[in-house]
Amino acid sequence: MHNLLKNIKKCEVCKSYLSLGPRxxxxxxxxxxxxxxxxxxGIKVHKTGIPWDDPSGKQLRKWLDVTDNEFYDENKFAIVPMGFCYPGKGKSGDLPPRPECAPLWHQQLLSQMPKVExxxxxxxxxxxxxxxxxxxxNLTETVKNYHLYLPKFIVLPHPSPRNRFWLTKNPWFELDVLPVLKEKVKSILHSSGNL
Known part of the structure; x- marks a missing residue:
């Protein structure tokens, strides 16, 4: 795992597409x-190098019902984005994640994490x-059908403050999905003796 992470952090495959360079x-x-x-x-995370170190991350930790310490404990949570580097600014928000990352690195990472629940x-x-x-x-339909993907996956919208409108329009998300998410996370972290 150590060597793989080292190789990923040195990756420059999409360098020519990244306005701020690879990080x-x-x-x-x-x-x-x-x-x-x-x-x-996002740009803030690109600058700090700390995943989810922004308002979206604060919201995500609330949804998961975990502390910052729990969230940043790699023995509890792995954070593996679809694109590892800041993709740059688009017309309305950030550009999509670079398509090279996931096919290049995800399977290698997942194969070295045997304890994932x-x-x-x-x-x-x-x-x-x-x-x-x-x-x-669409995302709304996928999240609404979250139970179909359990127990391996749980699906969420992005916790960005920009998604306030979506959250207001879909109150079922907080009523139905979040309690299941919180319970699942709590049970995994407790059963492994990690809390």
Whole structure:
């Protein structure tokens, strides 16, 4: 695992496409119990090198009902985005994650994490990549059908403050999905004697 992480952090495969240059941001360990697969680091995370070190990360930790210390403990959570580097600015928000990362690195990483009990897929890029034909026609439908992907996966919208409108429009998410997510995370972390 150590060598693999070292190689990923030195990766420059998409260098010519990255306006700020490569800075792969991820966290993982052979002991990780839960993998969080999101989109790609934002500009703040690119600068700090700390995954989910932004308002979206604060919201995600609330959804998971975990402390910062728990979240950043690699023996508990692996953080493996679809694109490891900040992809740059688009017309409306950040560009999509670079398509090279996941096929190049994900399987290698997952094969070295034998203790994983849950993979959290955040946003359409992760959901479409991992669920393939099982993903529904859009993110709302996929998240609404979250129970179909359990126990291996749980699907979430992006916790960005920009998604306030989606959360307001879909109150079932907080009522139905979040309690299941919190219970699952709590049970995995407790059963492994990690808390």
């Amino acid at each position: 792969p941001v991820l966290a993982a360990s052979k002991a990780s119990k839960i993998i969080i697969i999101g989109q790609a680091p 849950l993979i959290i897929l955040i946003g359409m890029y992760a959901q479409n990549y991992y669920l393939q034909k099982e993903a529904k026609k």
